[in-house]
Structures are given as C-alpha cells and as structure tokens.
Amino acid sequence: MNNPVQDSLDRPLRDLRISVTDKCNFRCRYCMPAGIFGPDYPFLPKDKVLSFEEIARLAEMFAGLGVTKLRITGGEPLLRKDLPVLIGMLKPIPGITDIALTTNGVLLPKFAAKLKEAGVGRVNVSLDSLHDETFRYMNGNRSGVQAVLDGMEAAAEAGLQVKVNMVVQKGVNDHEIVEMAAFFKARKHILRFIEFMDVGNSNGWRLDDVMTKQEIIQRIHGEMPVEPADPLYKGEVASKFRYKDTGEELGVISSVSDAFCSSCTRARISAEGTLYTCLFASKGYDLRDKLRSDLTDEEIQAYIADIWRGRKDRYSEERRSQTKDLPKVEMSHIGG
Ligand SMILES: Nc1nc2c(ncn2[C@@H]2O[C@H](COP(=O)(O)OP(=O)(O)OP(=O)(O)O)[C@@H](O)[C@H]2O)c(=O)[nH]1
Ligand SMILES: C[S@@+](CC[C@H](N)C(=O)[O-])C[C@H]1O[C@@H](n2cnc3c(N)ncnc32)[C@H](O)[C@@H]1O
Ligand code: SF4
C-alpha cells in the first residue's frame, strides 16, 4: 500500500498529528479558557473517540501514503488511558521512523519510562513561564512550574529527547523570554518560542498580543548573541537559531509573522477521527464513519489520498496577506 501523495501545491504528506483525547487537566487561556471549557462542557463520550485499533489502522494507511512521523497530542495526551499501549501498536508500522509526543508534562514522571520503552523517541513539553504566578495565570491555576520541570527531568532520565514549547503573549509572559532562554540553554534543552496563534474561536486572540519572531530574537540576541541555524529537514515548523558561544539551539514558531505553509506536510486527526488538512481548517473529513463501515483499508486510503491531492490550505500565509494593514483581526469566523 505504498503510494506517496502530493497536494495541489506539491506538498507531500509526511507528518500525522494524532489527537488522542479532547480533554485536558490544564485550562490555558490561549487554548481552553476555563470560562468556556467549564464543568458542563460537552467533551466527547468514549464511544465517539477512536479506539487504539482504529488509530493504528489509520496510521498504517497514512504511512502507506508517505507519512514517516507521528506526533501524539491532544488535549493532554497523557490523560488517555494506557497510552504506551497505543505507542507499542504504532511503533512496528512500516515506514514510521519518528514517534513524538507533545504534552504539558505533569504526568511524565508517571509515564516517561513506559513511553520510551514502547517507542516514543522524543517529547515536546509546554512551559510558558518559570514563575508560579504567571504560569498559574496562564494555565487556569492548574499547575505550578516545578511539576512540569519534574516531568522534563523524568523524560530526560528515561532517555527521551526533550524540547520545550513556550507560547509568548505580549504583556503576559514576554518579560520572561531572556530568562527562559538562559534557563534552558544551561540545561541543554532546545526551547521554542511560539507566536500566540488565532486557533479556534475562544482564546480572544488579538494581533497586538503577538510577540513576533523578530522581536523575540532581538531580545535574546541583545543578551546572548545568536545566529540562524539550518533546519533539520525541509518543512520543519520552527525557525532555528544557535547561541554563538555554546552552539546550543533554540527555535521560533512564527505562524503569524513568518508563515511556513509552503512546506507544510502535516495532516491532523482529531480524537473523534476527523481529518483536517490545516490547523485552521473549518471543515474536516469524517474518517471514523469510514472505519466503522465495511470499507476496506484500500478504499479508505484512496479516500484520504484524494483529500490530500485536493488540499490547498495555506491559512497562515493568507491571514498575513489579508490582514497586514489591520491593527487587529476578528477571528470569530474561523473554525477550531
Ligand atoms: N500554524 C501552524 N502551527 C503549527 C503547525 N504544526 C505545529 N504547529 C504549532 O507549533 C507548536 C509546537 O508544536 P509541537 O506539537 O511541539 O510540534 P512540532 O513543533 O511540529 O514538533 P517537532 O517535530 O519537534 O518540530 C504548537 O503551537 C503547534 O500548534 C502547523 O502546521 N501550522
Ligand atoms: C494544544 S497543545 C496539546 C498538547 C499538550 N496539552 C500541551 O500543551 O503540550 C499543543 C501545543 O499547542 C500550543 N498552543 C495551544 N494553543 C496555542 C495558541 N493559541 N497559540 C500558539 N500555540 C498554542 C501549546 O502551547 C502546545 O505547545
Ligand atoms: S495547551 Fe495543552 S495543556 Fe494547555 S489547555 Fe491546551 S491542551 Fe491543555
């Protein structure tokens, strides 16, 4: 079933981001604000969420279409019961060379060793601040900083490569850019600064709140000189830099100020099995129904291939060109 596909802008399908749950133990204001994702929020019932068998079946079909990298995400993926069992099912899929996890980190002390043993190679751990007051403000008062640092340490001890994700919001945590950079430079973890994005409809995004790649790098360069570094592969999400003195790496994910759609090779599957061809897509394609029908793998794979061939998404590039003269962007028309 090896039949690599390219979309209408000649972008191959290389990465599959799999959300294994829509639930989370944090309430980050920029992602799941507590006011909206409250106690009555209708999270998916269990029977609507893809089973491990269904996820593995899909992953195999995607691998046949050219996917080599799987990223497990969520919600908080470590809330999904028995996640290492799923990893063990994904690991032997022919063509898959990289299985990674993105997590808020607090459950890593419990799971890091099991994840490594099952086949995860690396984890990206999100941490927006080194100070409890700011961090708790940003995560809806769900965790202090030390619990996440403990998670990173557990992952590193288990032999997982650890990178750190910091979403930067002007006036909230941008004063910590240099401190975070110095902290993780000393610990030799690659820190990636993420421009606050207008995902979904609920995070109150304003262009004014975005610290751009240029502003972030300027601040760091003023204290610890950096220079651009080469990407590891074409289509890497983060722009890379290195410190001139130690050569340690850092990155910036500049979806707003410097979009990277032209090399975007990523497909996404939500927890209920909907395929999205862009992080900002308003329309998805139901794969769960297909999996639960009597269609064969070949037929479902052909359906996915057709969707990919028709793909035109370049949301971040379009946002830039449509909004470059506007001081603010109203994002309420964009799907999650
Ligand atoms: N706009 C946009 N943002 C993305 C895309 N892929 C990842 N991101 C964002 O990049 C940030 C970091 O994502 P991660 O889950 O750590 O994944 P990654 O950066 O691709 O990970 P690596 O494989 O380690 O490079 C998150 O804020 C994601 O939402 C993409 O295709 N488009
Ligand atoms: C949605 S989370 C899911 C995985 C896990 N719960 C975590 O926080 O790492 C994946 C990544 O998206 C980032 N993210 C969420 N909302 C964002 C936004 N509005 N802008 C930029 N990045 C965002 C998070 O910081 C995290 O690094
Ligand atoms: S960014 Fe991650 S940890 Fe924060 S609310 Fe979203 S899913 Fe949860």
Ligand code: SF4
């Ligand atoms: S905005 Fe869409 S097309 Fe552009 S890089 Fe992100 S996921 Fe890919």
